[in-house]
Amino acid sequence: MTPTAAGAARSPLVPHDGLTLLRTVATAVLDLDALTGLGTFTLPYPAEAQRALDRTALACLLRGADPPLSVSDLLIWCRRRPVTEWPLDLPDGLAAPEDRLIDKDACVPTDLCYEWAVDRPDSATEQIDRALIALAMDRCRLANAPASYVAFRRLLVEHPVLTRDKAAEISLEPAFTPLDGLLRQIYLPAPVGWVRGGRFTLCRRCRTLLAPMRDGGWWCENARCRHKGDAPVGHAYAEAEGGGVLLLTRPLRLFVTAPGFAELRLERALTRLGLTPELWPDYDAYDLRITLPDGRVWAVDVKDWANPALLGRNALLLPDRPPHDRAFLVVPDHRTALRRDYVAVVRRFMDPDVRRRTTVVSHRQFMTRVRAALEEARGGAADDDRPEDDHA
Numbered sequence: 001m002t003p004t005a006a007g008a009a010r011s012p013l014v015p016h017d018g019l020t021l022l023r024t025v026a027t028a029v030l031d032l033d034a035l036t037g038l039g040t041f042t043l044p045y046p047a048e049a050q051r052a053l054d055r056t057a058l059a060c061l062l063r064g065a066d067p068p069l070s071v072s073d074l075l076i077w078c079r080r081r082p083v084t085e086w087p088l089d090l091p092d093g094l095a096a097p098e099d100r101l102i103d104k105d106a107c108v109p110t111d112l113c114y115e116w117a118v119d120r121p122d123s124a125t126e127q128i129d130r131a132l133i134a135l136a137m138d139r140c141r142l143a144n145a146p147a148s149y150v151a152f153r154r155l156l157v158e159h160p161v162l163t164r165d166k167a168a169e170i171s172l173e174p175a176f177t178p179l180d181g182l183l184r185q186i187y188l189p190a191p192v193g194w195v196r197g198g199r200f201t202l203c204r205r206c207r208t209l210l211a212p213m214r215d216g217g218w219w220c221e222n223a224r225c226r227h228k229g230d231a232p233v234g235h236a237y238a239e240a241e242g243g244g245v246l247l248l249t250r251p252l253r254l255f256v257t258a259p260g261f262a263e264l265r266l267e268r269a270l271t272r273l274g275l276t277p278e279l280w281p282d283y284d285a286y287d288l289r290i291t292l293p294d295g296r297v298w299a300v301d302v303k304d305w306a307n308p309a310l311l312g313r314n315a316l317l318l319p320d321r322p323p324h325d326r327a328f329l330v331v332p333d334h335r336t337a338l339r340r341d342y343v344a345v346v347r348r349f350m351d352p353d354v355r356r357r358t359t360v361v362s363h364r365q366f367m368t369r370v371r372a373a374l375e376e377a378r379g380g381a382a383d384d385d386r387p388e389d390d391h392a
Contacts, residue, residue: 017059017088017089018059018086018088018089018090019090019091019094019119020055021052021055021056021059021088022083022088022090022101022116023116023117023119024048024051024052024055025052025055025056025074025078025101025116026101026109026113026114026116026117027048027052027117028046028048028049028051028052028053028071028074029075029078029101029102029109029113030109030113030114030117031046031048031049032045032046032049032071032075033108033109045071049071049074050071052071052074053068053070053071053074056068056074056077056086059086059087059088060087063087065087075102078100078101078102078113079100079101079102079103079104079107080100080104081100082095082096082097082098082099082100083095083099083100083101084096084097084099091309093309093345093348093349094307094309094310094349095307095309096307096339099112099306099307100112101113101116103219105213105219106211106213106219106221108211108221109250110306111221111223111254111258111305111306112306112307112310114250114251114254114255115305115306115307115310115311116307116310118255118314119310119313119314132182132185132186132252133252133256133284135182136149136152136179136182137149137283137284139178139179139180139182140152140178140179140283141283142178143177143178145175145177145178146282146283147175148175148176148177148178148179149280149283149284150279150280151175151176152176152179152182153256153260153279153280153284154260154264155170156186156248156252156256156257156260157256157257157260157261157263157264158207158264159207160206160207160208160209160247160248160253160257161190161200161202161207161208161209161237161245161246161247161248162187162245162246163237163241163242163243163244163245163246164242164243164244164245164246165242165243166242167183167184167187167246168243170183171183186248186249186252187246187247187248187249188246188247188249189244189245189246189247190209190244190245190246190247191247192239193211194209194210194211194212195212195239196212198238198239199236199237199238199239200236200237200239200245201218201233201234201235201236201237202233202234202235202236202237203218203220203222203225203231203232203233203234204232204233204234204235205220205222205224205225205228205231205232205234206220206222206224206225206257206261207234208220208221208222208247208248208253208257209245209247210231210233217230217231218230218231218233219231221253222258222261223258223304223306223334223335223338224258224261224304224332224334227334227337227338228334258304259287259302259303259304261304262302262304262330262332262363263279263287263288263302264279265332265363266288266300266302266330266363266366267279267288269363269367270288270290270370273370273371273374274374275290275291275292275370275374276291277289277290278290281322282319282321282322285318285319285321285322286299286300286301286318286319286327287300287301287302288300288302289322289324290370292373292374292377293374293377293378294373294376294377296325296326296373297322297323297324297325297326298324298325298326298327298328298370299318299322299324299326299327299328300327300328300329300330300366301318301327301328301329301330302329302330302331302332303315303329303330303331304331304332304335305331305335306335308331308335308339308341308342308343308345308346308349309345309346309348309349310349311331311346311349312345312346312347312348312349312350313349313350315329315346315350315351315354315358316354317353317354317357317358318358326359327357327358327359328358328359328360328361328366329346329358329359329360329361330361330362330363330366331343331346331360331361331362331363332362332363333362333363333364335362336362336364342362343360343361343362343365346360347360
C-alpha cells in the first residue's frame with residue numbers, strides 16, 4: 001500500500017457541488033460513527049455533521065427537492081439512498097447505482113464512505129492512517145530493520161484481531177522491538193455491539209470480526225468475502241478472553257489489511273511460478289518487486305477500492321526506487337467481477353502522466369502477463385494457472 005494522493009494534485013475535473021458535498025457527508029458519517037456509533041449518537045452533533053446537514057439541505061432546496069430535516073434523516077439517506085439518487089451534480093462515472101455511504105444491512109460506514117472521506121486534501125482519516133504507517137517505517141529505518149517492517153505489515157494483514165495478551169506477547173518478539181508501543185495505538189477494544197452470546201466471532205476467510213445481524217446471520221466488512229457469499233464462521237473469542245479482544249482500526253483494515261490479502265495472494269501465485277517476489281521493498285516504496293529471468297524488474301502496487309473513479313483520482317506514480325523497468329497497478333479480481341469496466345474507469349480518472357506510466361490490470365490479467373513473460377524468457381510454458389485462493 002503506497003500512499004494515496006489526497007495531498008497531491010488531482011486529475012483535472014470541472015468543479016461540481018456534488019464532489020465537495022459527498023466528501024463532507026462522508027466525513028460527517030465517520031465522525032458520528034467514531035463518536036458513539038451511527039445508531040446511538042446524541043446532541044450536540046460534531047461540527048462536521050451539522051455542516052453536512054446544512055449543505056445537503058441547501059443542495060436540495062436549490063434543486064427543488066425535499067431536504068433531510070435532521071442529522072438522523074441524513075443518516076437514513078446515507079443508508080437507504082444510493083448517492084446517484086441524491087440531488088447532486090457528479091461527473092459521469094464517479095458513482096455507481098448501488099453506491100451508499102452506510103451499509104444498508106450492517107448500519108456501518110461503507111468502504112466507499114472512507115474512500116470519499118480520503119478524497120479530500122485535508123482528510124483526517126488518511127492523515128491518521130498514513131501517520132501510523134509512517135511511524136512504523138521511520139522506526140524500522142532508524143533501526144535498519146526492513147524485516148521488522150515486513151513482519152509488522154504481515155501482522156496487520158494476517159491478524160486484524162488479537163487478544164490483549166497476544167498483542168503484548170507479539171510486542172516482545174525481537175522483530176517488533178523497533179515498534180515499541182505502536183501496537184497499542186492501532187489495536188483498540190473491539191466494539192461491544194459485535195458481541196453475540198458473550199463472544200466475538202471471526203470470519204474464517206479474512207479473519208476479521210463478523211458483525212451479528214438481526215436475522216441471526218453474520219455480516220463481513222470485507223467486500224471480497226461478501227462477493228463469495230455468506231460469511232463463513234471461524235474462531236470465537238469469549239468477550240474477556242486473553243484480557244479482552246482487540247480490533248485493528250477501521251482505516252488500517254480498509255487501506256492496509258484488505259489490499260494486503262490481495263498482495264499476499266499475488267506473492268503466493270508468483271512464488272508458485274518459480275519467482276521470488278519481494279514484499280514492500282525499501283519500506284513500502286510499493287507493494288511487490290519482481291525480477292524476471294531475463295533481468296527485467298516489474299514494480300506492483302495493489303489497490304482494493306470500492307470506487308474505481310476515486311482510486312484513479314488518488315493514484316500516484318510509483319517511486320523510482322527501488323529501480324524497476326515497468327510499473328503496474330493491480331486490482332483484485334472480485335472488483336472487476338462486480339464491475340466489468342473497473343479498470344477502464346480507473347484509467348479514465350487518472351492523472352495523464354500517471355496513466356501514461358502505469359499499467360492498470362486485474363490480478364488475473366497481471367498473472368497472464370507474467371506467464372507470457374516467463375514463457376518468452378524460458379522458451380517454454382509456465383505451468384501454473386491456478387486461480388486466486390481463498391486465504392491470505
